[in-house]
Amino acid sequence: MNHQDFMTILSSHSLFSDFSDEALNQIFRAHYYEKREYEKDQVIHFQNECCRTMDLILSGRVAVQNLDCEGNVLTISIFQDGDVLGANLIFSSRNNYPMTVLAQSPVVILHLHQEMIVELCQMNRTFMIGLMKTISDKTLILTDKINAISMKTIRQCIIDFLHYESRIQKSQVIRLPSSKKDLAQRFGIQRSSLSRELSKMRQDGLIDFDAKTVTIKDLDA
Amino acid sequence: MNHQDFMTILSSHSLFSDFSDEALNQIFRAHYYEKREYEKDQVIHFQNECCRTMDLILSGRVAVQNLDCEGNVLTISIFQDGDVLGANLIFSSRNNYPMTVLAQSPVVILHLHQEMIVELCQMNRTFMIGLMKTISDKTLILTDKINAISMKTIRQCIIDFLHYESRIQKSQVIRLPSSKKDLAQRFGIQRSSLSRELSKMRQDGLIDFDAKTVTIKDLDA
DNA sequence: AATAAAAAGTTACCACGGTCACACCTCAGG
DNA sequence: CCTGAGGTGTGACCGTGGTAACTTTTTATT
Numbered sequence: 001m002n003h004q005d006f007m008t009i010l011s012s013h014s015l016f017s018d019f020s021d022e023a024l025n026q027i028f029r030a031h032y033y034e035k036r037e038y039e040k041d042q043v044i045h046f047q048n049e050c051c052r053t054m055d056l057i058l059s060g061r062v063a064v065q066n067l068d069c070e071g072n073v074l075t076i077s078i079f080q081d082g083d084v085l086g087a088n089l090i091f092s093s094r095n096n097y098p099m100t101v102l103a104q105s106p107v108v109i110l111h112l113h114q115e116m117i118v119e120l121c122q123m124n125r126t127f128m129i130g131l132m133k134t135i136s137d138k139t140l141i142l143t144d145k146i147n148a149i150s151m152k153t154i155r156q157c158i159i160d161f162l163h164y165e166s167r168i169q170k171s172q173v174i175r176l177p178s179s180k181k182d183l184a185q186r187f188g189i190q191r192s193s194l195s196r197e198l199s200k201m202r203q204d205g206l207i208d209f210d211a212k213t214v215t216i217k218d219l220d221a
Numbered sequence: 222m223n224h225q226d227f228m229t230i231l232s233s234h235s236l237f238s239d240f241s242d243e244a245l246n247q248i249f250r251a252h253y254y255e256k257r258e259y260e261k262d263q264v265i266h267f268q269n270e271c272c273r274t275m276d277l278i279l280s281g282r283v284a285v286q287n288l289d290c291e292g293n294v295l296t297i298s299i300f301q302d303g304d305v306l307g308a309n310l311i312f313s314s315r316n317n318y319p320m321t322v323l324a325q326s327p328v329v330i331l332h333l334h335q336e337m338i339v340e341l342c343q344m345n346r347t348f349m350i351g352l353m354k355t356i357s358d359k360t361l362i363l364t365d366k367i368n369a370i371s372m373k374t375i376r377q378c379i380i381d382f383l384h385y386e387s388r389i390q391k392s393q394v395i396r397l398p399s400s401k402k403d404l405a406q407r408f409g410i411q412r413s414s415l416s417r418e419l420s421k422m423r424q425d426g427l428i429d430f431d432a433k434t435v436t437i438k439d440l441d442a
Numbered sequence: 443a444a445t446a447a448a449a450a451g452t453t454a455c456c457a458c459g460g461t462c463a464c465a466c467c468t469c470a471g472g
Numbered sequence: 473c474c475t476g477a478g479g480t481g482t483g484a485c486c487g488t489g490g491t492a493a494c495t496t497t498t499t500a501t502t
Contacts, residue, residue, distance in 0.1 A: 066364075066367060066368065066371060068371065068372065072371075074367075074371050076367070087357075088356075088357040088360045088361075089357070090357075091350070091353040091354050091356075091357040092354060092357035092358050092360070092361055093354060093357075093358055093361075094358075094361055098361065098364035098365070098368070099364065121349075122346070125343070128342075128349065129312070131353075132312040132352075132353060132356065133312050133313060133314065135309075135312075135353065135356050135357055135360070136308075136309040136310070136311075136312040136313035136314075136356055137313050137314055137315075138360050139309045139313070139356070139359050139360050139363060140309075140313055140314075140315055140319065142360060142363035142364065142367065143287075143319035143320065143363060144319070145367060146287060146295075146297070146363065146366060146367060146370070147287065147319070149367070149370065149371060150287060150289065150293075150295050150370060150409055151289065152460090152488085153487095153488070153489090154488080154489070155488095179448090179449065179450085180449075180450065180451095181448090181449065181450080188371055189489075189490085190489075190490055190491080191449085191450080192450090192451080192452080192453095192489095192490085192491085192492090193488090193489055193490070193491095195450065195451055195452075196451090196452080196453090196489080197488095197489085198451095199451080199452080211449085211450070211451095211497080211498075373458085373490085374457095374458070374459090375458080375459070376458095400478095400479065400480090401479075401480065402478085402479065402480085410459075410460085411459075411460055411461080412479085412480080413459095413460085413461080413462090413480090413481085413482085414458090414459055414460070414461095416480065416481055416482075417459080417481090417482080417483095418458095418459085419481095420481075420482075432467090432468090432479085432480070432481095
């Protein structure tokens with residue numbers, strides 16, 4: 001990916017929609033920034049690492065994960081092209097990453113330094129309002145996650161997930177968006193526990209499933 | 222609390238530090254706002270209620286709580302005088318309260334309408350930057366909470382809580398900041414479970430405790 | 443096609459914690 | 473003083489889900 005490529009991506013990004021191509025070029029010429037590539041499974045930011053840049057994902061997918069000391073993984077959210085990470089840390093009173101940011105595929109990220117963000121905010125109202133929206137939306141993701149994990153039983157988590165996917169995919173036959181292992185991490189549980197509960201649910205007549213799909217039969221039983 | 226009282230409070234608030242008393246008066250004359258009083262245990266905002274105002278707490282304490290369908294309570298955070306609620310909802314793409322906001326004591330709140338906030342942001346850079354900090358800090362509170370509750374065992378929660386309080390109170394003898402019932406809600410667990418675990422920890426020689434204090438003996442045992 | 447490496451399913455074991463039931467204590471208001 | 477309400481300690485019961493060990497299936501690599 002060369003300079004021209006990512007300028008094209010940027011100019012179609014909602015945060016930068018108010019800047020002319022010329023203005024964008026000028027800004028990026030005047031400021032220090034880094035475009036970095038990461039390979040799959042590479043750690044982009046470690047938990048507790050100090051945050052100095054706002055990161056814009058140009059391509060690829062990254063996972064934000066909470067790792068506890070025993071090695072358990074809880075995936076908070078997945079972000080992809082166009083999403084912004086770290087903006088909240090730049091403006092908050094504590095600026096170390098509370099979670100690990102991990103490349104889920106080959107990823108290209110634009111690291112924009114703090115001073116540049118502040119200046120962009122000052123230059124342009126659309127950018128600033130957009131950034132506030134971005135930051136605010138992060139709190140929604142987190143409250144959703146709290147809701148999801150404070151729902152005690154694994155069966156509840158699964159039912160909720162199936163309802164959601166069924167709505168999105170508009171079907172009772174749900175193609176799993178990721179491996180069962182990843183799904184377990186998303187629920188913050190053991191893979192074997194997920195397997196076990198799925199089996200129980202099949203036994204109870206709620207669902208049917210194979211390696212890649214789950215078929216809803218009667219979730220209310 | 223009369224007009225002059227809360228103008229005094231406002232002018233010493235960090236968000237408004239950049240406004241002269243005269244400017245503040247002018248703004249509040251020009252805009253519609255509401256100062257409301259709530260009694261203890263009154264609901265200030267219901268879960269799913271639509272958010273139209275940013276709320277500034279003038280006095281009292283409020284709890285943000287997540288209530289699930291079975292009536293279990295998880296207290297996310299406690300806010301008090303000077304704290305701001307709802308700012309993130311005003312700017313986010315979904316603006317209904319994800320949690321319940323409850324008065325923990327008699328409370329006075331200044332409800333500032335969305336349009337006023339946007340205008341204040343446009344008028345004054347300090348206000349806008351301060352607001353971004355406020356919103357950003359909310360994400361930290363939420364990630365902390367996720368960390369706290371995804372720490373499986375109740376004993377871990379208690380130990381973490383005691384470490385924290387011990388540092389704050391600079392003592393091995395910790396005065397409980399609230400009733401054990403409230404503490405259980407903060408952990409999102411059953412009161413009896415908290416009681417049971419405290420007893421076990423006493424039996425194991427980690428702590429000693431009575432109705433209002435906990436004494437740390439050896440948390441690493 | 444052969445082989446290695448992930449992912450997925452299965453099972454027995456048992457600790458943690460929710461539930462319910464009851465006794466006790468403290469404190470405010472009649 | 474009594475009474476009732478709310479906070480608190482304790483017990484028995486048992487379901488959920490973590491753990492660990494193993495097998496089977498799928499996927500990737502040569």
